Amino acid sequence: MASAKGKALTIDGLTVDFGGFKAVDGFSMIVGDGELRVLLGANGAGKTTLMDLISGKTRSTDGSVHLYDLNITNQEEYRIARAGVGRKFQIPSIFRELTVEQNLIVAGTREPSVFRNLTFGINREGRRRLEDVVELTRLGDVLDRPAGELSHGETQWLELGMLVSQGARVILLDEPTAGMTQVETQKTAELINRMKGDHTILVVEHDMAFVREIASTITVMHLGKLLAEGSMAEIESNQAVRDAYLGSGGIH
């Protein structure tokens, strides 16, 4: 067990009841500071719903979520984001009509107030952070392009870059390699590995090759509940996991 200081994300008995159907059902999990945790589960297991609950998109009906020592249960999305939770959606979402650079500026402002944003440009600190993110995501050549013109892979990397710019301490990634070519997937794995350590990352992924590339600890979800937790090897040999996956073709 990680020490109290080392817990980035503490989920305790989290439940959401959609009119009798519990998509997430008494789910508990602790993700340590700087850890990269992979969340596995068959279709409909409740992975996306769990991320909705953590990030404030959906309100839970029971249980709690803590970001370090801060209780963020059922707060408004923008408050949870300001507290330090960044989220990437299954469908990439960036600001299509803004340039790549403007996307990163919006993400990296670190100042939510309308009135305090009534000035021009970004300060030196912000510029330095922006350059770091451009370096990390290798988007230097497309900075002046409208983000809507980027390729699928570039769009995903931009969104990852925005989470880093935002200064998110805990980052939630929902299937970051969905729809990517093998080359793009490879680059994404590298990118996530470089983000590891500076950020605590919780990632949902179906691509097992990708999971092997990045995973340290894996949590398996089934019917909204915690099924197993452990290393890749432990999970692969776990009987309960094998049984749960029988219906959906097993872990490949």
Added chain:
Amino acid sequence: MHAFVADRRRLEFLAYALFIAGVLAMPLFIDAFWLNRIAKYLVYGMLGLAIALSWGYAGILNLGQGLFFGFGAYMAAMSLKLQSYTSLQQGSDKPIPDFMLWNAEPNAPTDLCCINEGSFLWLPFQAQWFGMAMAILAPTLIAYLVGSAIFRLRISGVYVAIITLALVLLTRLLIIDAQPVTNGFNGLTDLGWLTIGGFEFDPYMTQTYYLVAAGMVVVLLATRLLVATRAGLILQSTRDDPNRARYLGYNVAAYQVFFFTVSAAIAGFAGMLYVIAAEFASPTFMDLTFSISMVVWAAVGGRASLLGACIGAILINTIEASVSESEMLQEGWKLIIGFLFVLVVLFMPRGLAGLVNDMLDRIEAMLKPGAARPPATTKTAAATAAEKPGE
């Protein structure tokens, strides 16, 4: 690529400079009658840019902008009405609007405080500055309240259009209904002139034209600077993807309310300038057709461009005035405008300003073959991906 962006900046700067110079030079070329007309069209230009701010930059289609324009106009007109000689008739030495006297009960006291039940509302408007201040403050306050209600509830898209539309029609009914205070259908006419430091702004004087033109230019430049701030950038991000903005930590509603309110304040200010130039305020300002016209001007000029929307409004109205000499042409003109609007919405979502931009792209591509950036509209994500195999 940075050079490209810098070039485009310079061209935009040039366009603003030319437009403003043209507006300021106008009195050299036209007579007092047309100057007064153009002053009104400059006011419409402000309305076009206010729509571009909310629709183009914030993605909020406000079909009730006439509400804010109308409030601005009535607030200013109330003060100017009390300044009019028509308010000092029938032996009264304290100003009372003539229509109140005409409709007064036989034994009602001849005093603004209590000649009828609502007349006391007019009392503070005896000070001209009060009416002028309220012309901006009242629309600002109303927009803040309406905007807070709409955007906190995350109402968006067509629902905002319907709600704003319903509000302006409702207000129009209320104003017509409050006949004793507002003179109902007839509106406020026979107004006095704005007087500043003893100087009277006769609507047909060049000075009045410059008052309106200066107001328009200041609003145009201030709004252009406003959208260039980080807040302006964040606003555009909430238009592109409100959820993404939320998960970056922005209270999207706060940004929407702020810019919706700024847009309303501009419309209120425009209403005030209109009254100064046109000498009347009327419930027709809150007609559905007027609010929709503003949207058409902005769409044709280019809702993504403040200057484009402003020029669109001025251009359409100037042409309309030129053809309205004959009845037949006037009807035909409405058809043409309607048709133009449909064409623009379907094929030219960025309006005239977008057309100019695309032409500049073409010219640039011809001047610098190979080196030029491909035009934004023709390049697809797939094409971009195909260009970089193995990346």
